[in-house]
Amino acid sequence: MGDDLSKYEAPFVLAVDIGTSSIKVGLFDALAHSMPGIEETIPHNQTVAADGTSEEDPDQIRNAVETAIDSVLEKAGELVPGIAGVGFDCMASTVLGVDREGDPVTPVYTYADTRTASDVDRLRTELNVPIVYDRTGVMQHTSYVPGRIRWLRRTHPDLADRIAKYVDVSTYLFSRWFGRTDVKASYCVSSWSGMLNRHDMCWDAGLLGRLGITVENLPELAPWSEPETDLSPEYANRWPALADLPFFLSVGDGAAVNVGTGCVDETSVALTIGTTGAMRVLSRGPAPEVPTGLWAYRLGIDRTLLGGSFSEGGNVVQWALDNLRLPSVEHLNAELSKLEPAAHGISVLPFIAGERATGWSTSATGVLEGVRVSSRPIEILQAMLESVAYRFALVADLLLPGVKSGYQMIASGGAIQNSPWWLQTMTDVLGVPVVVSAEEQDTSRGTAILALNALGVWDDLDTHPAQIAETYDPDPANSDVYAEARGHQAELYSRLLG
Numbered sequence: 176m177g178d179d180l181s182k183y184e185a186p187f188v189l190a191v192d193i194g195t196s197s198i199k200v201g202l203f204d205a206l207a208h209s210m211p212g213i214e215e216t217i218p219h220n221q222t223v224a225a226d227g228t229s230e231e232d233p234d235q236i237r238n239a240v241e242t243a244i245d246s247v248l249e250k251a252g253e254l255v256p257g258i259a260g261v262g263f264d265c266m267a268s269t270v271l272g273v274d275r276e277g278d279p280v281t282p283v284y285t286y287a288d289t290r291t292a293s294d295v296d297r298l299r300t301e302l303n304v305p306i307v308y309d310r311t312g313v314m315q316h317t318s319y320v321p322g323r324i325r326w327l328r329r330t331h332p333d334l335a336d337r338i339a340k341y342v343d344v345s346t347y348l349f350s351r352w353f354g355r356t357d358v359k360a361s362y363c364v365s366s367w368s369g370m371l372n373r374h375d376m377c378w379d380a381g382l383l384g385r386l387g388i389t390v391e392n393l394p395e396l397a398p399w400s401e402p403e404t405d406l407s408p409e410y411a412n413r414w415p416a417l418a419d420l421p422f423f424l425s426v427g428d429g430a431a432v433n434v435g436t437g438c439v440d441e442t443s444v445a446l447t448i449g450t451t452g453a454m455r456v457l458s459r460g461p462a463p464e465v466p467t468g469l470w471a472y473r474l475g476i477d478r479t480l481l482g483g484s485f486s487e488g489g490n491v492v493q494w495a496l497d498n499l500r501l502p503s504v505e506h507l508n509a510e511l512s513k514l515e516p517a518a519h520g521i522s523v524l525p526f527i528a529g530e531r532a533t534g535w536s537t538s539a540t541g542v543l544e545g546v547r548v549s550s551r552p553i554e555i556l557q558a559m560l561e562s563v564a565y566r567f568a569l570v571a572d573l574l575l576p577g578v579k580s581g582y583q584m585i586a587s588g589g590a591i592q593n594s595p596w597w598l599q600t601m602t603d604v605l606g607v608p609v610v611v612s613a614e615e616q617d618t619s620r621g622t623a624i625l626a627l628n629a630l631g632v633w634d635d636l637d638t639h640p641a642q643i644a645e646t647y648d649p650d651p652a653n654s655d656v657y658a659e660a661r662g663h664q665a666e667l668y669s670r671l672l673g
Contacts, residue, residue: 180210180211180213180254183204183206183208183210184204184205184206185204185205185257185259186205186257186258186259186260186630186632187202187203187204187205187210187251187254187257187258187259188202188203188258188259188260188261188262188623188626188627188630189201189202189203189244189247189258189260189261189262189417190202190203190261190262190263190264190619190620190622190623190626191240191243191244191261191262191263191264191622192264192428192431192616192618192619192622193236193240193263193264193265193266193344193345193425193428194266194428194449194450194618195221195266195285195449195450195451196218196219196220196450197216197217197218197219198215198216198217198219198236198239198240198243199214199215199216199243199616199618199619200214200215200240200243200244200246200247201213201214201215201247201616201619201623202214202247202251202254202258203619203620203623203627205627205632206639207620207623207624207627207633207639209615209616209619209620210251210254212250213247213250213251213254214247214250214616215242215243215246215247215250216243217239217240217242217243219231219235219236219239221285221287222282223287226290227288227289227290227292227317227529228288228290229284229285229286229287229288229289229528230282230283230284230285230288231282231283231285232282232283233271233279233282233283233344233347234279236283236344236348237347237348237351240348241413244414244417245413245414248414248416248417255416256416258416258417258420259420259630259632260402260420260421260422260423260626260629260630261417261420261421261422261423261626262423262622262623262625262626262629263345263422263423263424263425263426263622264425264426264427264428264430264431264618264619264621264622265343265344265345265364265425265426265427265428266285266286266344266428267286267343267364267367267427267428267429268285268286268318268319268320268343268367268368268369268427269283269284269285269286269343269344270283270284270320270323270341270342270343270368271283271284271341271342271343271344271347272327272334272335272337272338272340272341273338273339273340273342273347273350273356274337274338274339275339275356276356277340277347277350277351277355277356279347280334280337280338281327281331281334281338283344283347284323286318286319286486286531287318287486287528287529288317288323289317289529289537290317290326290330291317291322291323291325291326291537292317292322292537292538293537294322294323294325294326294329295315295316295317295321295322295325295537296537297325298315298321298322298325298385299315301385302315302382302385307379307381307382308465308467309464309465310372310373310374310379310381310382311366311369311370311371311372311373311379311382312366312371312373312462312465312470312471312472312473312479313369313470313471313472314470314535315369316369316531316535316537317529317537318369318486318529318531319367319368319369319370320341320368320369320370321369321370321382321385321386324341324386324387324388325386328387338392339356339392340356340391340392340393340394341388341392341393342360342393342394343360343364343365343367343368343425345360345364345424345425346358346359346360346364346394346425349403349422349424349425352406352407352410352422353403353405353406353407353410353422354406354407354408354409354410357395358394358403359394359395359396359397359401359403359424360393360394360395360396360397360424360425361396361397361398361399361424361425361426361475362376362396362397362398362399362473362474362475362476363399363424363425363426363427363430363472363473363474363475364399364424364425364426364427365378365393365394365396366427366472366473367427367472370382370383370393371396371473373462373471373472373473373479374462376396376473376476377390377396378390378393378396397424398424398475398476399423399424399425399426399474399475399625399629400423400424400475400625400628400629401423401424402421402422402423402424402629403421403422403424404419404420404421404422405418405419406418406419421629421630423625423626423629426474426622426625427472427480428618429447429453429455429472429480429482429484430457430472430474430480430621431617431618431619431621431622431625432445432447432453432455432587432588432617432618432621433445433455433457433480433621434457434620434621434622434624434625434636435587435612435614435616435617435618435619435620435621435622435624435641436585436587436612436614436617436621436641437585437612437614437637437640437641438455438456438457438585439457439635439636439637440457440458440459440637441456441458441577441578441579441582442579442581442582442583443456443582443583443585444456444574444575444578444582444583444584444585445457445482445585445587446567446584446585446586446587446591446601446609447586447587447588447591447617448488448489448563448586448588448590448591448597449488449489449588449589449590450488450489450490450590451484451485451486451487451488451489451490451528452484452485452487452488452563452566452567452588453482453483453484453485454482454483454567454570454571454574455480455481455482455483455484456480456481456482456574456577456578457474457478457479457480457481458478458479458481459477459478460477460479462479463479463481463577465481466573466574466577467573468483468532468533468534468535468569468570468573469481469482469483469532469533469570469573469574470482470483470484470532481574481577482532482570482574483531483532483533483569483570483573483574484531484532485530485531485532485563485566485567486526486527486528486529486530486531487525487526487527487528487563487566488563488588488590489588489589489590489591490527490528491525491527491559491560491563492504492507492556492560492590492594494527494559495552495555495556495559499552499555499556500552501552501553501556504593507553507556507594507596508594508595508596510553511553511556511557511560511594511596511597512595512596514553514554514557516561516600516603516653516656516657516660517558517561517656517657517659517660519545519550519554519555519557519558520545520547521543521544521545521546521550521554521555521558522542522543522544522545522558522562522660522663522664522666522667523541523542523543523544523558523559523561523562523664524539524540524541524542524562524664524667524668524671524672525541525559525562525563525566526539526540526541526542527540527541530672532566532569532570533566533569533570533573534668534672536672538672539672542667542671543555543558543559544667560594560597560600561600561604561657561660562664564597564600564601564604564605564657565604565657565660565661565664567601567604567605568604568605568661571605583610584605584607584608584609584610585609585610585611585612585641585643586598586601586609586610586611586612587611587612587614587617588617592611592612598611598647599647599650600653600657601647602647602648602649603649603650603653603654603657604654604657604661605649606649606654607649608646608647608648608649609646609647610643610644610645610646610647611643611644611645611646611647612641612642612643612644613641613642613643613644614641614642620641624636
């Protein structure tokens with residue numbers, strides 16, 4: 176392993192992060208410090224197509240996760256006996272259909288699959304949308320499961336007839352590893368489905384009736400801290416050190432990021448940009464009201480994650496790199512820093528993977544307006560990244576009035592942490608200071624903290640505070656320029672999407 180690991184305190188936890196673009200597995204100590212050299216990252220990707228397809232073979236994900244766990248256990252060597260539990264987080268929301276034996280009969284459909292647009296639109300006409308929005312905490316949208324069930328029944332009726340249960344990908348993995356079809360799903364990961372009644376903490380009966388399914392077609396619900404135990408013989412032989420350990424139920428990756436960056440109450444706001452983006456606040460107490468345009472997901476019985484998420488983020492940078500013949504990422508920051516804010520005259524709707532917060536359109540696509548012969552690729556990228564910041568500002572307008580005064584805005588995620596220019600731009604657009612998390616592997620750290628809390632090693636989720644790297648302060652002159660540019664984006668959105 177090379178590094179001196181004697182300074183790390185047992186017990187250890189294995190943290191599994193099932194992200195959109197990669198699987199990350201690592202070992203963390205009792206203080207939620209990542210153990211250097213004892214981690215594994217395995218890329219994976221979805222099948223995407225112009226019709227809105229975004230899906231993946233469930234066993235491709237399973238094989239990647241299992242291979243990563245194999246690797247980390249091998250690297251851990253003599254430290255393996257110190258592992259006390261396994262924590263999970265998972266990209267949200269995902270769903271696949273399984274038959275009575277638990278075998279998959281569909282691919283894993285991700286939040287980015289927009290083929291359900293017409294089914295969602297039809298559902299919106301059938302439901303009392305504000306009432307269902309309040310019960311579930313989410314707007315009816317292609318990123319959630321209700322429209323997916325309708326779409327499957329309409330387009331693949333023979334396939335839908337074979338489905339005994341609809342489960343998220345983490346619940347599918349657990350069913351394979353524990354050899355049972357009755358494994359539970361956490362309130363947290365289930366709230367991302369759009370079908371959890373967040374007040375009564377049960378599957379929403381009225382919505383299920385509209386979809387033609389019952390609670391028997393969904394997993395039993397439980398707190399994330401209620402583990403599954405006793406691996407099946409196959410996996411007990413494969414992972415003997417984990418055979419009798421608690422595997423804590425998966426949480427949504429967004430919730431794990433909040434915990435990992437120390438955003439565990441109303442004094443801290445998480446701003447995250449990885450492949451996609453989100454702004455979130457974690458609060459205690461009863462389920463809060465949800466401002467129209469945002470969502471509310473349950474972490475557990477007494478905590479709610481309130482915020483807004485975007486299907487765009489680092490994928491915008493990747494799209495530009497792939498299509499605009501730009502220099503490497505290392506050179507982009509210097510090139511962007513030479514440009515005047517919003518001086519390019521280009522307005523952008525950055526919906527290359529559809530829109531979520533705040534308009535929740537089922538038909539939005541990416542739009543560039545104002546491109547001229549003189550427009551340079553770097554200016555198009557600049558306009559696209561600025562436009563993402565404007566979308567964050569829309570969420571901030573709805574979210575921040577309910578946050579305690581003196582809050583910290585804490586940024587994390589590889590896409591924005593690797594771009595000082597984008598961090599400064601986000602700060603200028605929001606008009607508030609933004610601090611940058613110093614924690615590596617924020618998501619996995621949050622997952623490890625949740626496991627340590629469930630094991631009783633941590634009394635709460637902030638027993639050992641997260642660290643901050645640096646602070647960005649807004650430039651008032653740039654903030655004024657961006658405020659005007661936000662108006663141009665709003666006008667373009669109104670004209671095209673109403």
